[in-house]
Amino acid sequence: MGFVAKIGRYEIESELGRGAMGVVYLARDPQLHRRVALKTFPAHEGLSRDQQQEFRERFVREARAAAGLAHPGVVTVHDVGEHDGVPFFTMEYVPGSTLEQLLRSGPIDAEPAFSIAERVVEALCAAHEAGIVHRDVKPANILVRASDRAVKVADFGVARIAASDLTRSGSWIGSPAYMSPEQIRGQEVDARSDLFSLAVILYEMLCGKRPFEGEDVPQLAYSIVHLTPVPISKS
Numbered sequence: 001m002g003f004v005a006k007i008g009r010y011e012i013e014s015e016l017g018r019g020a021m022g023v024v025y026l027a028r029d030p031q032l033h034r035r036v037a038l039k040t041f042p043a044h045e046g047l048s049r050d051q052q053q054e055f056r057e058r059f060v061r062e063a064r065a066a067a068g069l070a071h072p073g074v075v076t077v078h079d080v081g082e083h084d085g086v087p088f089f090t091m092e093y094v095p096g097s098t099l100e101q102l103l104r105s106g107p108i109d110a111e112p113a114f115s116i117a118e119r120v121v122e123a124l125c126a127a128h129e130a131g132i133v134h135r136d137v138k139p140a141n142i143l144v145r146a147s148d149r150a151v152k153v154a155d156f157g158v159a160r161i162a163a164s165d166l167t168r169s170g171s172w173i174g175s176p177a178y179m180s181p182e183q184i185r186g187q188e189v190d191a192r193s194d195l196f197s198l199a200v201i202l203y204e205m206l207c208g209k210r211p212f213e214g215e216d217v218p219q220l221a222y223s224i225v226h227l228t229p230v231p232i233s234k235s
Contacts, residue, residue: 073123
């Protein structure tokens with residue numbers, strides 16, 4: 001038998017995706033004999049040793065809070081740990097597509113688009129009632145299961161860690177295209193910010209394009225904060 005890459009006790013099978021918030025792997029839990037999605041979440045460079053420790057403590061705290069969410073529309077968090085100084089968590093593996101992948105084929109018909117949005121709203125409401133604001137609602141974090149088209153939202157509670165961490169360097173986490181004006185300004189956000197992001201996603205599902213545009217990040221940010229998008233009926 002050949003060498004098997006591991007993170008903690010988890011055996012890595014393949015890479016599912018990567019982004020500003022880390023790398024997601026398809027992994028196998030040898031103890032429970034199931035596949036999981038494992039996400040690493042490295043702290044960003046430039047932090048002191050004390051800030052790194054604070055980062056890890058906040059990561060564990062937020063991951064545990066997310067693990068407490070029990071809702072069919074929320075991807076279940078199974079475990080949280082650390083490997084070679086890098087925090088990670090494991091979650092339910094949802095075989096299928098992300099909404100981001102589905103949108104590459106163009107607009108989505110109104111009925112399935114509103115059905116997806118409704119499922120996401122239900123998941124967000126459950127999180128908000130538990131005191132958790134997602135902060136990074138975007139198509140890449142919305143999963144559609146292949147077998148029954150069930151919709152699940154991933155990464156609850158995790159964006160808060162990255163947002164707090166990156167504030168020190170004046171950077172943003174995630175895609176600015178789905179951020180609320182408050183996030184763009186660096187202000188404190190609440191449940192309404194998640195709903196703004198979902199509204200942007202619904203617009204994109206129906207129109208095949210986002211409501212706010214810009215040739216670069218500063219122009220996009222200006223559009224979100226200051227401009228009114230073209231109504232869906234005219235888009």
